[in-house]
Amino acid sequence: SGDTEKEMKEISFNIPDPLFSRLNKISNNSDVRLHIILVAGWMMLLQKYTGHSDIILGMPTFRQKTEGQLINTVVALRGNVTGDMAVKELLMKLGPTVLEADKHQNYPIETLVYKLQFQREETGNDFPLFDISVLMEQIHDISYLDNIRQNVIVSFSKKSDRLDGVIRYNAGLFKDSTIRQVADHYHELLKNALGDVAVPVSQVSMISPDERQKMLVEFNDNRAGFYRDKSIY
Numbered sequence: 253s254g255d256t257e258k259e260m261k262e263i264s265f266n267i268p269d270p271l272f273s274r275l276n277k278i279s280n281n282s283d284v285r286l287h288i289i290l291v292a293g294w295m296m297l298l299q300k301y302t303g304h305s306d307i308i309l310g311m312p313t314f315r316q317k318t319e320g321q322l323i324n325t326v327v328a329l330r331g332n333v334t335g336d337m338a339v340k341e342l343l344m345k346l347g348p349t350v351l352e353a354d355k356h357q358n359y360p361i362e363t364l365v366y367k368l369q370f371q372r373e374e375t376g377n378d379f380p381l382f383d384i385s386v387l388m389e390q391i392h393d394i395s396y397l398d399n400i401r402q403n404v405i406v407s408f409s410k411k412s413d414r415l416d417g418v419i420r421y422n423a424g425l426f427k428d429s430t431i432r433q434v435a436d437h438y439h440e441l442l443k444n445a446l447g448d449v450a451v452p453v454s455q456v457s458m459i460s461p462d463e464r465q466k467m468l469v470e471f472n473d474n475r476a477g478f479y480r481d482k483s484i485y
Contacts, residue, residue, distance in 0.1 A: 258401065258403075258422045258423075258424060259422070259423045259424060260420050260421065260422060260423065261420070261421060261423045261428065262418050262419060262420045262421070263418070263419050263421075263428065263431050263432055263435060264416065264417065264418050265416075265417045265418075265419070265432075265435040265436075265439065266414050266415060266416050266417060267414060267415040267417065267439060267442070268413070268414045269413065269414070271439075271442065271443050271446070272413070272414050272415050274446050275289060275415065275442075275446065278446060278449075283388055283390040283391045283410065284350070284391060285347070286388065286410065287311075287350075287386075287387070287388045287391060287392075287408075288343065288346050288347055288350055289343060289446075290386060290388070290408055290442075291309060291311070291329060291331075291346060291350070291386050292331075292339070292342050292343050292346050292445075293438060293441060293442040293445065294309060294384070294386050294406065294438065295307045295309065295331045295333050295342070295346070296333060296339075296342070296441060296445060296453055296456060297434075297437060297438050297441055297458060298333075298384075299333040299334075299335075299453065300441075300458055305332055305333055305334045306330070306332060307330070307331050307332075307333050308328055308329065308330045308331075308381065308382045309328070309329045309331075309382055309384055309385065309386055310326050310327070310328060310329070310381075310382045310384065310385035310386075310397070310400065310402065311326065311327055311328075311329050311350070311353065311385060311386060311387060311392070312325060312326050312327075312385065312387050312392040312393060312394065312396035312397055313325055313326065313327060313354070313357045313392075313396060314354060314391055314392065315391060315392055315393045315396075323357070323358045323359075324357050324358065324359070324361045325396035325397070325398075325399065325400075326361065326385065326396060326397060326400050327353040327354065327356075327357050327361070328353065328361070328364070328381050328382055329346070329349055329350060329353055330349065331345070331346055331349060332345075333453060334453065335452060335453050335454030336452050336453075336454065337452065337453055338449065338450050338451065338452055338453075339445045339446075339448075339449040339450070339451060339452075339453060339456065340449040340450060342453065343449065361381070364381070382402070383402050383403050383404065384402060384403070384404040384405070384406065385397055385400070385402060385404075385405050385406070386406045386407075386408075387405070387406070387407050387408070388407070388408045388409070388410070389407060389408065389409040389410075390409070390410055392407075394407055403421065403422040403425055403426075404419065404420070404421050404422070404426075405419075405420040405421075406418070406419050406420075407420070417435065419431050419434070419435060436460065437458040437459070438458070440457065440458050440459065440460050441456055441457070441458035444456050444457050444458075
């Protein structure tokens with residue numbers, strides 16, 4: 253029930269060099285551009301997990317310099333992610349999406365939910381428009397999400413030599429091992445996606461060589477000895 257308080261847990265992960273340096277280079281050391289790349293990574297990951305091309309994520313509005321009442325503290329980012337589009341194409345489309353979302357941040361999000369006629373029971377979420385938000389501590393304030401109860405919140409913090417990440421998740425829905433695997437998949441996907449941004453999304457792997465070895469070789473090791481002079485039955 254949406255009225256029941258969720259038990260939220262969290263796991264930490266980090267993105268070290270050389271991927272961290274690659275992220276800085278592509279984003280030109282801009283925190284806003286870096287956030288766009290990180291969001292693109294999550295959209296690609298969700299596309300691979302779900303098979304859906306229409307992906308919606310949440311983002312807190314940019315941190316305000318002065319205290320004031322905000323109409324919205326969160327905006328929705330909608331991306332169309334297909335397997336045949338290049339990673340570069342997704343990044344180029346997502347940039348204007350983020351800027352447009354910020355431009356129209358004062359459009360009441362509850363009005364948007366009402367006009368789209370979303371029902372909570374149809375989505376299974378406390379907040380029916382999206383169920384995961386991605387933010388960067390340098391430009392966002394996680395407290396802006398306090399009134400939007402979601403099942404997953406991903407926050408990043410940029411350090412001098414790495415990018416620290418935290419995934420806060422609903423422990424009633426996800427196991428710790430599941431979320432850790434998600435973090436590993438995200439890191440692997442981001443590394444492969446930024447290695448060659450001209451590659452189609454469908455060809456960007458989220459599975460590491462070690463995991464692939466386990467899935468294709470170790471888990472399929474079904475050899476069994478039997479007497480050659482007797483039937484298998």
